[in-house]
Amino acid sequence: MVQYGICSSAAILNVERDNHFLPAHHTTASRHSNLIKCLHQPDCFFYNSTKNALVKVVSDLLTTMDKGLLSLLVQLDLSSAFDTIDHGILLDRLEHHLGISGTILNWFQSFLSGRSQVVRIRDSVSVPSEISCGVPQGSILSPMLFAIYLLQLGDIVRRYGVDFHCYANDVQLYLAFPANTGAVAVLEQCLGAIWSWLSGNWLRLNQGKSEVLLVGRRCMYEKFADSFSPPMINGSFLRSVKVTRSLGVFLDSSLTLERHLSSVASAGFFHLRNIQKLCPFLPHDSLATLL
Numbered sequence: 001m002v003q004y005g006i007c008s009s010a011a012i013l014n015v016e017r018d019n020h021f022l023p024a025h026h027t028t029a030s031r032h033s034n035l036i037k038c039l040h041q042p043d044c045f046f047y048n049s050t051k052n053a054l055v056k057v058v059s060d061l062l063t064t065m066d067k068g069l070l071s072l073l074v075q076l077d078l079s080s081a082f083d084t085i086d087h088g089i090l091l092d093r094l095e096h097h098l099g100i101s102g103t104i105l106n107w108f109q110s111f112l113s114g115r116s117q118v119v120r121i122r123d124s125v126s127v128p129s130e131i132s133c134g135v136p137q138g139s140i141l142s143p144m145l146f147a148i149y150l151l152q153l154g155d156i157v158r159r160y161g162v163d164f165h166c167y168a169n170d171v172q173l174y175l176a177f178p179a180n181t182g183a184v185a186v187l188e189q190c191l192g193a194i195w196s197w198l199s200g201n202w203l204r205l206n207q208g209k210s211e212v213l214l215v216g217r218r219c220m221y222e223k224f225a226d227s228f229s230p231p232m233i234n235g236s237f238l239r240s241v242k243v244t245r246s247l248g249v250f251l252d253s254s255l256t257l258e259r260h261l262s263s264v265a266s267a268g269f270f271h272l273r274n275i276q277k278l279c280p281f282l283p284h285d286s287l288a289t290l291l
Helices: 004-015 028-040 050-066 087-096 102-112 141-149 151-159 183-200 218-225 258-277 284-290
Strands: 070-077 163-167 170-177 211-215 239-241 243-246 249-252
Touching (some): 050 170, 050 211, 070 183, 070 218, 070 243, 087 102, 141 151, 151 163, 151 183, 170 183, 211 218, 211 243, 211 249, 249 258
Parallel strands (some): 211 239
Antiparallel strands (some): 243 249
């Protein structure tokens, strides 16, 4: 798995030596504090792989289970997230939230601007149209710029005492609570604030693909599940599921990973059966390589 954050953030730290990186009136401490906080916050994807991100979330959920608490895990799906980033908002965030200015800010502006798109239907091509939003997918910088774009979202979530983790455009919220408390109401308030922030920043939540999973020990889960009503966002209930997929791994309400292990075993047997069909046609060394 390519760890985009390591390359891109290291590049910024190297060019930080430029005297034009931050305004002259900033002290040495303040010149670095926002950037270092951004690059090392544990709830974002910098210096993380999908493995580390998944371990962080599952570890937090297991810890709350050991304490005899329930948890609500919310998976938020952002529609075409990388394509809807507003360049003006992103540059403003780089300048005023992280303190980037001068040559480096101009470099980011150059990276984002001057792009166009066309529509081709057979031999017909439309007039080029300038792109004023979105970051190039496949670029090393794009996931990092998207995470910077979402920095304010973390401040909103923390105000409601909700834990969260972002990996690129995968946003996960989780809230631990004892049974018979107003956790759903707190989560609804948080989701309402998130909806408003997303709308104001040209991002759109795909409610049809966003879902919530109730996690807990079986005895507590069964007592609470019957009366559980999923949180609402923008007037609609989130889809309540018994199994969700987080960064490619299936998680169930008891975190047994049974569904994921079954899926991996099924895929393994499928490929073994296909390899078996090739036995009459491939030499032993080639078959060993496939295995």
